Amino acid sequence: MEHEPVPIDADIDLHVPAERAELRPSPVPVLAAISAGGVCGALARYAVALMWPHDPGGFPWATLVINVTGCLLIGVLMVIVTEVATGRRLLRPFLGVGVLGGYTTFSTYAVEIHQTAAAGAPWTALAYLAGTLAGALPAVWAGSALTRALIVAKVPR
Numbered sequence: 001m002e003h004e005p006v007p008i009d010a011d012i013d014l015h016v017p018a019e020r021a022e023l024r025p026s027p028v029p030v031l032a033a034i035s036a037g038g039v040c041g042a043l044a045r046y047a048v049a050l051m052w053p054h055d056p057g058g059f060p061w062a063t064l065v066i067n068v069t070g071c072l073l074i075g076v077l078m079v080i081v082t083e084v085a086t087g088r089r090l091l092r093p094f095l096g097v098g099v100l101g102g103y104t105t106f107s108t109y110a111v112e113i114h115q116t117a118a119a120g121a122p123w124t125a126l127a128y129l130a131g132t133l134a135g136a137l138p139a140v141w142a143g144s145a146l147t148r149a150l151i152v153a154k155v156p157r
Helices: 017-023 028-051 061-084 091-103 106-118 122-154
Strands: none
Touching (some): 061 091, 061 122
16 A cells, blocks of 8 residues: 655645645755765865875876775775665765765876876886776775675674
């Protein structure tokens, strides 16, 4: 049996499409969560890049570390939002899209590959391209596997 949603105002007729808008959640909280998280993530990325600068043609360690650690944290987050903290509407937009989306920077990764190769270091650029992929993909898996293992270990039997 499907229950019909209850209107907030008694004078709303849910059979009139224009009046059903009252039941739709506002996107404003989600957009605010993403924006606030994005600021936090971008500031964290900027801080790491300031602490670990690189020369043109040199290996962009800061971006590699940012992207690999961000992928690890995305693996952790996905287990948490799907298995632990379910039903938290703003958690994934804030942490996943906002913080980790602002922290990781695969667009900078692409630009740095080009810049490194253009600076006369094609082998460094190739190593950076392969190293990021070799680190980022297993990091997502490791983050989710370790988090899941910790959750199982904490659950009383």
